[in-house]
Amino acid sequence: MLHKKILFVTSEAVPFAKSGGLGDMVTALAQALQERGHDVRVVMPRYYSIARDQLSRRMEPLGVPLGFGEEWCAVFEADITNTKGVPFYFIEHEGYFGREGIYGEDSSSSFPDNFARYTLLSRAAFQLCRAIGWIPDIMHAHDWPTALVPVYLQTWERSREFCHTASVFTIHNLGYQGWFSKDEIFYSQISENDFYHYGLEALGAINLMKAGITSSDIITTVSPTYAQEIQTEAYGEGQDWLLRSRSDQIIGILNGIDTDIWNPQTDIHIEPYNYSATDRSNKIKIKALLQERMNLPVIKDQPLVAMISRLVSQKGIELLLGDWGVLSRLMHYHNQVQVVIIGTGEEYFEQELKALSNRYPHNIRVNILFDEPLSHVVEAGADFFLMPSRYEPCGLNQMYSLRYGTLPIVRRTGGLVDTVTSYQKETGDGTGWIFNDYNVDGCWWALNDAIETYYQRPDHIEGMRERAMKEDFTWMSSAKLYETAYERAIKYRNT
Structure with a gap:
């Protein structure tokens, strides 16, 4: 593939701002593509949490069309030595981005002006390119906050400098679609006709996810299985009909992980107890450290099950709760087991889990x-990692777990089934446990089988750990597949 100019337009990216896996993916993929010779750049908001002293002022104020006029934004840039050579640009607008939080004050709320905020980001991406004299071959938008980028490529920018620029739109999580009142469409300056023609309208309102799906040249998702699942009524979140109509332009590409950061041999957060696939002797020491930090009895021969998760329904938290939920069953049948759960989310789930912890x-x-830092200790110190997700577009924690020899227990959905192979009692093969049905019984069966295997077949556990740690989840193979997606997008755009 010839080297391309690629602009990532995103609402979040590590290490600057992150609410989930999207932030990890954007930075890691951009860096992998840059390593392969492409000219990759990233533009995102400068939220209040991103200190100016990390950045340098790039240019004079940038005028961005919005609503009935124009908003003026400052542009900052990160030191490329801190981003592995990838330029990161930050759009600063005190009124829209100068506040705590990314999408809302916390993970369970949304700012009421999010449509205007992310319309500003999407339009600013084009203005930035003009200002620096750099017109990309590909504009890669991520989830609903930047779904207007492909819409603008079809409308305002179609006959301008960007007439040959193709769009790729990545669906990270179809469950979050960006619904807004139609009354807010004036912020975008998109005409009434284009509002309907390019997919913004849904049930008399604005749906940005629908617009991104309708208007982009190529659609990607973050795992092959999720690409198939979202075209079904069960997982399509009301967009399955639209996705089926564009099935030829949908590509499922599994996310990778940053193996420099997530590497038990070099991880600074577990020093001096680093370990490898062939010498895992320090893993038991990290387990003791984790037990101490979590105020659990330090017992080396009890299985320790961990979760690091947003505490929301998608992640299967409700399966754990109640008198006969998974955790209560676990304590009833296997009281010689420890459980560590870390995360934030819906208040009800937080309170119920705290009650179980007190009990x-x-x-x-x-x-x-x-x-x-604690999440690294959890991944290294636990014996099992539980992910009973209702749906999981890709999932990263199961890959982190495999990398650290912590065996995943997951539901058969999305990226979980693309990365974990199910344990076989007869041979000891596999790298984790997979259950099919989204209910308490299914999750309990898998967790119970894992614990019984821990006690009855420690040789199988050790074999699975070694096999898991040798799996390859680097970004390079995924980057090659994105190159193919970009080629297809350019061909689709220019035919």
Whole structure:
């Protein structure tokens, strides 16, 4: 593939702002493509949490058409030595981005002006390219916040400098679609005719996800299985009919992980107890460290099950709760088991998990927080990692877990089934446990089988750990597939 100019337009990217896997993916893929010789750049908002002293002022204020006039934005740039050579541009607008939070004040709320905020970002991406004299071959938009990018390529920018620029739109999570009142469409300056023609209209309102699906040249999702699932009524979130109509332009590409950051041999967060696939002797020491940090009894021969998750329905949290939920069953049948749960989310789930922790203080510990260093200790120190998701577009934690020899227990959905192979009792093959049905019984069966295997077949557990740690989840193979998607987008755009 000839080297391309590629602009990522995104609402989040590590290490600057992150609410989930989207932020990890954008940075890692951009860096992998840059390593392969492409000219990749990223544009995102400068949120209040991104300190100016990390950045340098790039240019004079940028005028961005919005609503009935124009908004003026500052543009900052990160030091490329901190982003592995990928230029990161930041759009600063105090009124729209100068506040705590990304999409809302916390993970369960949304700012009422999000349509205007992310319309500003999408339009600013084009103005930035003009200002620096750099017109990309590909504009790669991510989820509903930047879904107007392909719409603008079809409308305002179709006969301008961007007439040959193709669009790729990645669906990270179809469950979040960007619904807004039709009354807000004036912010976008999109005409009434284009409002209907390019997919913004849905049930008399604005649906940005629908617009991105309708208007983009190529659509990607973050795993092959999820690409198929979202074309069914069960997982399509009301867009399955539209996705089926564009099935020839949908490509499922599994996310990779940053193996420089997530590497048990070099991970600074578990020093001095680093370990490898062939020498896992320090894993038991990290387990003791995790037990100490979580105020659990330090017992090396009890299985420790972990979760790091947003505490929302999608992640299967409700399966854990109640008198006969998975955690209560676990304590009833296997009281010699420890559970560690870390995450934030819906208040009901937070309170219910805290109640279970108070009820079983020597077995279950829950921390309602996001703590990146602690998450590395959890991935390294646990024996099993539980992900009972209702749906999971890709999932990263199961890949982190495999990398650290912590065996995943997952539901058969999305990227989970694309990355975990199911344990076979007869041979000991596999890298984790997979259950089919989204219910308490299915999850309990898999968790119970894992614990019984821990006690009865430690040789199988050790074999699975070694096999899991040797799996390849680097970004390079995924980057090659994105190159193919970009070629297809350019061909589709220019035919």
